Amino acid sequence: MYSARISRSNPILFVILIDQSGSMEELTRFNGKLIPKSEAVAMTVNILISELLYRSRREEGYRDYFEIAVLGYHGQQVVPMVGDAGHLFMRPSELAASELGRVKLEKERRLPDGRTMISVVDQRVWIRPYAGDKTPMYAALLKAYEEVKRWCQQKNHHNSYPPVIFNITDGEASDGNEAMLMELSEQIKGLSTGDGHVLLMNMHISSDQTTRPVIFAASEAELPDQRYARLLYQMSSPMPAVYHENIRRLRGIPGGEAFRGMSYNAAMTDLISMMNIGSVSVNLMDN
């Protein structure tokens, strides 16, 4: 299980759900600067898309090793942020031809010899930030469930690595109660390909740097005594063993087995690391 090699005939599916509610306007630290969470998350997803695209690049060009849908949710809407409603799942060859532009990211780097340098990175952009209104997370998860279910049922995806769903949020759902969210997440986690069940990772981010982040919780005991933290834990998939080594390294804590694909009060660097672990860490596109 969770060992299918990714190929053009057996591509992998990523679905990224992004909370675009009003609270995403709050500032957070990203690359040493304070910017709205919505901008930081959008840039993090752009970085992940470019990484996936880079890993699909071969001598002759881009190979369609993966499909990706990015859905934003705010107010009462779930909106595609790449592609469109009629074509949610974008492939590398389509992404390569559809970037919206580029932005220069500056990063302060302290070198081993003590010097401080500014690195400039020309980041490709596919999605733009938005923040406003409520948090229709239930509707977003339901949309993801329907689309992923359809994808898994396609005959040519039977041998594919199971889809991975990232749900990035900073708050609670405004359109569903705990029981509804639990039931739906169980349905999502029950979807599968021949190689295993769909992985649902719920990543709660926070701009409050005084709170202790919980990353890939190994048990409920690691969580703060908060109902919502426990709900996210229970909604999230247990991470298969193939991810454990990288998870332990990220957590900096030896041992642990039963990691959940979730975070609570995570910073932006944690979010990037978690998404990398959930996507490129297992070298599935390395054939």
Added chain:
Amino acid sequence: MVCTVNNIIETLYNPEGRFRTLTGLTLEDAQIYDPVFSYGGAIVSFKVWWNHRPYWLKCFLNRSTISEVALRRVAAQVMSMDTPYLVDYQYWGNEMLIFDDLEQPRYIDVVLMERPEGELLSRYLAEASDRQDRKGIDRVMRAFCKLGAWLLGADVVHGFLKPSNILVTPTGQLKLLNYERMQVPSMESFRDKINEDNMAVANLALGLKVLAASPAAFRALNGNSIFRTPVLRTTLLPMLATLSETTGCRPMCRIVELLMSSNYRLQQRTTLISALDALAEDDTPITAEEVSKAFTPLRDLRDGGLSRSTEPQDLSRYDEVSPVSEALRAVEWNGLWGYIDSQGREVIPLHYNWADDFREGRAVVRLDENFGLLDKEGNEVLPAVFESMDWFPEYGGVQAAYDGKVGLFDRDGQEILPMSYDWVGPMGPLVLVRREGLCGYIHPNGELALPLQYDDAYDFDQQGKALVCQQGRSFYIDMKGNEWTSATEEQPQEEEELVLG
């Protein structure tokens, strides 16, 4: 933490203070933020310049996939050999500083591989065949035979010989590229792998000989797929035998005989070397017509020959049209699938509920809810009674499920693995299987290698290790079942415990 391509690109566009030795290294076209690179096998290869010379810079994202020790040995061996067939290959450990996704600095290993002027053989053949350059391909074929004879007699095994790993310089000199799978005498595995290049060398030599006689065959035979061993094994070899016999090309005959008599595990290196030497000097004339005639059994050639230009077909009458695969196209109309040939004739009637592309002369089809396997005449190689069926190129056959159990069949419908497992993994030195919730490993011939005792398990990596879980514990095992704490550990746990005890 995870090292990403983004991390490496940041360093290459901001190189100051980032290299221990390779200072002054610059990306080709560094002024444009679109680096020229390719990715594969956890290696990112960038076109760079260093000391006014062009190189490929190879960065390794994951140390566990490529052994540092092996790469050092390969680099040392390559740099000690005085031959025009190899390029400089320098290993630099802990050389390039990157900032990982937690923004922590760390040094990674890189290889600097010489980048001579020229083009990859894969691309050269595509262009030369389009311009019908028989002489050019003939020169390359002879140069390749010499290279092959040298390689099989040298103290290296390339391990991944294919047209995109061979460079053709403007003077016609061939050079081997990309040595990450190379075996050298200082490696323990060298003796076991000494014959690994033989099949690929024989295959390439025969393919080039055909293309030199008939450049149009390159496109007609699906480009570089002519050099793929499964294609040779299942389709081309009988036709190559016919061609070599009818034309009286003795070196070709010899190589074909070697392939046919060795059950595709060619081990007679000395005989192959002398056949390659002879083929390099052979002047037996072979015409495009003789190639076309010998390859007549291929359906696409039967419809007009190798030089035929395909007329566009009217496909608008179908609701769905698949791409051409092995000269046939799966098409669907009104919910039923079948196959048409290059002239649009329905060669397999539209009465299936789904039809996959042809691979190695076989296609999976679905009739109602059950799957079966067809040959190109539409005959049922396996009847449509299976719950699922998928073509496995590694096996050259299908994995099929019946009554919840999975088995493997070859392309002729013969059982390779009985239908007794719940799940069977991809082909490897050992194959992962699962039954009643427990995982184990079998040999490719179906014999049990490691008992079904693990709660979860993964494929073996290139270092011969596999991650397994047993009774809540995760650890690595080697192919004998010995436990290791990590994929890169030097000694198995058991041995360490014995020493400590």
